[in-house]
Amino acid sequence: MAIRHADAAGGRLTVDDLARLPDDGRRHELVDGRLEVSPAPVFRHFRAANRLSTHLDILSGGEFELGENPGMTLNAEGTHHRVPDLAVFDHPPASDGYFDAPPLLAVEIVSPESVIRDTHTKRQEYAAFGIPSYWIINPLADKVGLVELQLEEGRYQEVTLAHGEDVFETELPFPIKLVPHWLTADGPWMKHIGGGSRASGRR
Template sequence: MTIRHTEAPERRLTVDDLEHTPDDGRRYELVDGRFDVSPAPMPMHSSVDSRLTVHLGMEAPDEFTVLTGPGVNLNANRTHHRIPDLAVFDCDPPDRGYFQVPPVLAVEIVSPESVLRDNHTKRAEYAAFGIPSYWIINPLPDKVGIVEFRLKDGLYQEVTQAYGEEVFETELPFPVRFVPHWLTARGSWREHIGGRSEEGTADTE
């Protein structure tokens, strides 16, 4: 379960306080100066994260940087700090500290304890911060699904859904396609995740 501190601290915490959090595998974020703590990800979650990072990294043009779990400060006073499961930036990483600018894509992978946070809380926060594209991936045991949102007039609008062996394809933040099934399936996922066989035809095996 996500841990939310219910008692008001003596002061609002900032990202400087993250330096004192324990190295216990959990994820420490900040919401309005309070810790929002999540447990270490399950193996299914980690599989999606690592495979998608590899695939996007291979497909991304040189001006983009694909990162797993980058820290992003969502406000100037550094009391609101999020760590997307995966993010794509069109700028160089900061020399010190965390990103202060919106990524061009944020990706969250749903865990049992993060359903509300990923689908509602972070969706609103990322839209307010101006992240142009947001993907939510749900690694269900029987069928992995992805929903793509794009920012329009300050709110996210759903653009695309893909499930299982369907091919997900988008042009933002750069042209990319993949089959959600191969984010977790056993087998030669690198060969099949792009959704095309060597002959260039759709791969549905």
């Protein structure tokens, strides 16, 4: 589970305080000025993140700012700060290096300790921040799953659910085809992740 740290000197932490934290490989986020620290991702998690980042970068044609673990400051006070696994922006970060306006897409890849946070807490926070599209990827199941949520009247609605070798397709934030299975499977993933072949790494 995420480790919650007490506020310094009885006050709320801000993004300015994050710069003074050690670079220990863990994820540091703020919720109402409280520090939440999550463990470094395991192999299956960062494999999925790296492959998805590569695939989306190719499909975007370099027209968007796309990155893993971008810091996003969700309020003007700087006391609410999240770090999605992946995000696609159409604007540069603020002068402090953190993004303070919504990305076009945020992606969270579920870890054992992050299930509730990714599927409930961040779902509400990202909707309130105004992120149009939110994906939740579960690499823990027998078949890798992907849920696409789109913002409608301030709330996320589930629009697509894909598992395993299903070909997931969307037009947001740009035309994308993706086979969830190849986010984590061994084998020639770049050849198959876009749905060009239905061959399975298990064969």
